[in-house]
Amino acid sequence: MAPNPKRLCVDIGGTFTDCLVLDEATGQFSLIKSPTTPSDPSDGFMDGVAKAAKEFGETIEVFLGSIGVLIHGTTLATNVLLTGKGAKTGMLTTQNFRDFLEIRRAIKPLHISLFNVFIPPNRPLIPRSLRLGVPERTLYTGEILEPLNDDETAAAVAKLQAEGVEAAAVCFLHSYANPTNERRAAEIVKSVAPDMYVTTSHETIHVWREFERFNTTAVGAYVGPAVANYLRRLEERLKQSGFNGSLLMMLANGLVQSVDQCIDRAVYFLHSGPAAAPSGARFLGEIEGKDQLLSVDMGGTSFDVGLVRHGEIPTTSESWVADQRVAIRMVDIESVGTGGGSIASIDSLGLLRVGPESAGADPGPACFGKGDEPTVTDADLVLGMLSADFFLGGDIDLDVERSKTAIEKVAKSLEMDVVEAAHSIFTLANMSMADEIIKVSTKRGYDVRQATMIGGGGGGPVHAGFIADRLNIPSVIIPSVASLYSAFGMYAMDIGEDYARSHVRRVDAAEPSEIAALYQEMEAEALAAFEKIGVKKDLVKFRRTIDMRYIGQFHEVEVDVEGGDFTAESLANAAEGFGAKHFELFTFQMPWKGVELLTLRVKATTPNAPFQLPEISSGGPDAGAAKKLIRQCYFGEEFIDVQVYDGSKLTAANEIPGPAIIEETTTTVVIPENYDCLVNANKNYVLTRKGES
């Protein structure tokens, strides 16, 4: 009998490789977690697949043969960058300007206090000796003042090759205005050193500002060979094991693409994985009719926050990853170092601090039995939020005594007992996550009190309710798939790509036909790319925007532009939209002031195959049948008896008043005192603040 067709999303994180299988016939999800294998992540990938196949009672070949679409996210690129294990990378750049990666823009590392100068100097990804200037010069107008010197370029490539360089970044000034010289240099690299990974700045981001563009390109070159090697290897292994569906990669901009389309622009693999979370949030929100959402994902080492506004997922080109500026469009996710593994310590003023140091996966929280440092998970356990014998459905036994011993260390300095200290750790972690949310949302003119929070990740379901309480957020949705939140998000992502062209003009001097031509050029490019993967023209959706600012300003605001013919009226509408958005973001606008446009952008997407969450049977408000046990948990200022429910026995429409705890195999949901929980038809937990409806 032929197996049911399936879809598979695989998310390789730092600790776990998550496989989420959707059985197309039954609509049921299967959740599989297996350990990540850092030395060759494709091993962990295949382990997860084997585990999944076993769950379906199939061989790997039969299982993979039944997969139509496989979407994959991986932290590989991020890890390569964070651990400094990228390729030996060289740079070809405009002669007399080889130091921008090092001088940067006079930027000290982020998160280092102004008053701290006792820090090691910047170590650029490409050392000075491998940054070679070649004669060429393009002007901001696009005019080529000096054509590329082929011979000197070939000599420079030969020099890099002799130094053992594996990847080259080609970064010329004003290449966004005219990429001729960069293209020529890339050709020379390919002919002189065919095995060298090469990437150019105009292909990485077609926009101005050299530090940002060059640095982004250098990051892409640095992670490129590792990403390309991994993907080629994975493709081969999948093929050998019977996979003949389409493999789509999850990228930083919140879209998915085929491997061939993205393999030469490896920088887009940063945040592959976490960037999927808001798509999942949007899907879950839609079920409840909500489109103003706050997606929070609390993992072992970090807490990621993303917004969904009116159903749209915002992106930004302002990101930093570790100490590297990355200027591609990325899903606007901010991360703070507070996760389940974050370590509690006492700082220089005798105050409690939680994170950014983390016990990570190894040794992990003290209660896992290896480490001795007190972490947020240890506090959760001591306070009774987690069960010592039902963590991951009992796969891992937690050691409460070890947690207490660890917390004792900070409790002494704080002159508190262990439980008080655990509560302080718990509260401070919630506060710093709440602060991060405020920072992310208000910075973007977004009132969190009107949002619905979606809580995912291992720790999200425990902490989300408390964070929401602190921020006066009326409702929180915890999905059953919370612990595989990013993998779930991948189901809900569109296929596509972002395009951009810098076009610096004042609005009153801009020629609408020129702008129209640039939009058409980008859209034609997008259609050609979609055609290659078999997507028909009428299924492609375009979203046009312009970056605008008041003449004289230095930062721009992205404004929506209507589709179709681009006319003088379209331009006027965009300028008006800019004023309104400026007001929304920054509390003022200046209609008397001229506006200029900088970069035209097109986001081209086609919807991924639709899917639905399965419905569970309805059992009415009474959740009595799912009552599991009563446990002492610390709520408010003391331990109280709290009802623990067995998540697998809950049915739709069940109502559970807070405080209460729901335990599922991969997730523990804590309902604070101020919230009541309703189980919805898709087995998501909807927490509503008492007194709100």
Next chain:
Amino acid sequence: MSDIKLDPTTISTIWHSMQTATKEMRHIIDRTCQNMLISQLHDVSCGLWGADGSTIAVPVGLPVQFLGGEFPVRDLVAKYPDDMAPGDVFLSNDPYHGGHANHLPDWAFFRPIFYNDELLFFTMTRAHQQDTGGSFPGGYFPNGHDIHAEGICIPPTRVVKAGVEQTEIFELIWNNVRFAEGVKIDNYAMIASTKVCEERVTDLLDNFGRDTVLACVEEMFDRTERAVRAEIAKIPDGEYTAEAATDDDGTTLDEHVWIRVKVTIDGDQMTIDFEDSDKQRTGFVNCVYAATYGCASGAAIMTFDPALSDYHNAGTMRAIDIKAPLGSVVNCEYPATVGASPVNMGNQIMEAVLDALSKARPDRAIAAWGKHRGDYTFGVDPRTNERYVRTSFDYDGSAGAVWGYDGYQGVTSLTAMGAINRGDMEEMEARLPWRILKYEMVEDFTGEGRWRGGPGIHWEAVNEGSDGQMATGSSDGDVVQGFGAQGGNPSPVCRTYIDRGDERIRVKPHRMVDIKEGDIIIKQSSGGGGVGDPAERDPEMVLEDVINELVSIKAAREIYKVDIDPKTQTINEDETRKLRAA
């Protein structure tokens, strides 16, 4: 308030929320203003003070602009004792008359924060305006004979009353500056930022209550004071002296102006005394006391345990006395000019304090940074036929070394401590009629040491605009070098040239010269000073510098005493041992 129960969680939360609010202020200004100096280069400071002027949160800014913020806040409260109200905003740029500004281009907006009709806090943002009137655009005019030649002087003035803009006052002010439309944008951006801070702080008061918030602030002052005193107590008791000079004051040419400091450590108290500094000058290098206080305290803070660096506040200041004689170049009186105060005397104040403290505490030694090589260039852009002013920090050197690390590359100007950024040259070329010919780090152009300064910079550009003028008021360091610490070498001297046809014209700091179409401006700006004896530098680090073309083989041998084979690029161990034994 004594019965308030403070737990460490509440203290941390309130404290960090206040820091976050002031950081958010800078973000708002950043995103909305039109002035290169503010938005791109971050010549802006934001902070939060108590109603009594005590410094609460000063996470981002320039010491000279805001660490002395307590003085204008106190005078403002004294000036408007009864009729200050919610929604008021005050503007001032006056170094005198209660304004305590460091120089006229740095305009400050103050907003009192009320809660239930009680004045509890002040927020202030101070930023360098594109223009402030006076004889020459930009506020760095070297030849003014009194403060009025430097621009419009705005004493603390209510420009928004209970939320209503006082348009007539604004118009009077804007009518006295160049590029008024641009200044207007920046003023609105700054006012908006103070409003956001007020909202954040009010939220905090709503959440935790007035008494708890105020008690937390006091508690943080006490904790910070204890920690800072413990740091000071680690310095051996005694007197430590140093001096620093600017090349000249721009009016009396080629005559150095000195500041001299004596730092006294007595147990856990530090006194920084500038008593033997030169008298105030006619030229524009003078500092008012608040500027001196900001620079001196900023320098002292740099030498404290970096683990405290996120926390400094009024508690820090309780442990430090700063004395500067009235009528001196570090505490000038009306109508002394102050245009170059931040980059000239301000820089020297920080250098002298760091030099003295580097002697006191070698494990926290910090060498001088590359000096600012700024200028204001003024002309007409033929593409638009509009006037423009070009100024930036692009051509500055890098940081000096510290004990344990080489100087950080690229960061500019000790007085800004790395808060200031450089522009993107692609944007500069599109914006201004100057084509850049070269912008790179330079070999052998920094103070050598066991840890060396960050690299110096060569910057060169051709004028594709009209004839115009260039004022080098914000440059320094053609003669006087920045100090090296604990045996490290000083920062090399800097140079600015104009190449006009075959002629090379040297332009010293604090001068005003004509520039012609087609002129090429060349700036050679040295890196910072070194820390420790260069002959003790790890030979592998010397080799790495040679490979990276930051140190020549000759300098490696002569200064670092490391012999490197030019062909194989390897260290000749025997020869190196001999050189180092000698």
